[in-house]
Amino acid sequence: MRKIKFSAVVTVVFLIFLSACNSAQTTKISLAEVTRSLFYAPQYVALEKGFFEEEGLEVELQTTWGGDTTMTALLSGGADIALVGSETSIYVYAQDSRDYAINFAQLTQTDGTFLVAKEPQPDFEWKDLEGSNFLGQRVGGMPQMVGEFVLKNHGIDPHADLDLVQNIDFANIPGAFASGDYEYVQLFEPTASVLENEGQGHIVASFGEESGKVPYTVFMTKQSFMEENDEAVEKFTRAIYKAQAWVAENSAEEIAKVIEPYFEDTDLDMLAASIDRYKSQDSFATDPVLDEEEWENLKAIMDEAGELPADVPYTDLVNTDYAERVMSD
Structure with a gap:
């Protein structure tokens, strides 16, 4: 009996230790998306296929409905990372923000x-x-x-x-x-x-x-969060890159099956048809790099609309280090 009790105690202690280790290795990330859309299929794939978990991240997704509210959530600390249009980072930068948002991983590369x-x-x-x-x-x-x-x-x-x-x-x-x-x-x-x-x-x-190609929706975070959570941002980018590769390699039907939980009110065949429409026009970026040509195209579109508040340099608001690292792994 003593041996059994001792073994049981050892097992319990080991499980508690293992749980504590796993908990210590998991980083929680609060992610705000500007809207719920099939346009963001790779993001939902990353969540459903466990790509974030593979990187030791626990990602909590919230839909914040609109660029203004999404950026408010990010800048106020209500979210660690935001998926939103790159133009919002330019607006914040032009307001002389001390802790502005940096674009680090592109998700979509055309209008949706x-x-x-x-x-x-x-x-x-x-x-x-x-x-x-x-x-x-x-x-x-x-x-x-x-x-x-x-x-x-x-x-x-x-x-x-x-x-x-x-x-x-x-x-x-x-x-x-x-x-x-x-x-x-x-x-x-x-x-x-x-x-x-x-x-x-x-x-x-x-x-x-x-x-044409523009950095339509991009993952961004504040400078301060990036500086304090460098490893987490890299892991997040790696998970997104895995999802981008998976979406590129799989059919619209397979993608629809994976992300169906995020669109419960939409018929599966309709989801597949919509995803196929996005795939056929190359809307989903195949890697997380936001290149300078796309950035300049974005500014040209904003300027034409009379909405470009300042000629913001690419190097000020775009960080491709994480994307380049995960692509070279």
Whole structure:
């Protein structure tokens, strides 16, 4: 009996020790995403496939709905890392922030919105937009700036040639379009496909195909967090890179099965079709490097929209060290 009791005690002590070691090796990361979208499929893959856990990270995801609220969460300490458009880091930098946000891992490399028409338009041409009632996105946000950039490239002045409405909150745009008298709207997936499936809209064009490569959504963190958590940021980037590789190597159907828990109200076939649409236009970055050409394209789009507050150098707000390290492993 004594031997049994002694063995039991040793086992319990060992398990407690092992649990303590595992706990000590796990770093908790609070991650804020600007919205919930299939556009961020690699992020959900990293969570569901356990790539963060493999790096010793416990990532808690929160959806903060909008660029302003996401950056507020990051800058106030409500989140350690944010997935949001790179333009937000430029806005913060221009305000002379002492602890501004650094872009360190790119997730998407094109615009992720699609032009949805109220009525079917199999022979759509961009000039069809002239004089239309157009439900736009938030002023100063990437969707709206890219939208304006594309329209201007097609000879359309969005503020002179359209009846442009921009006073609807991001989360309420799909409902407003479906119930209102708007003729066109700019939407992400799977919302665009859901409206199409319900007969309330029809996808007629892709802003991502028209605008070229830009650092559309990027993981960023404050300078101070990066300096104090260098190893954690590298591990986070490595997990994202694993997910990017997995997404590139697998079919839209397989990706949809993995990330389905994040889109429980959307049919699996529709998820797969939406993911395939993003894959076909190379929206998902295949590595976390945000290169200088993309950064300059971003600034050109912001400048064209009249929203570039300062000519922020690439080297000031972009850190590719982590991406380059994990890619060389």
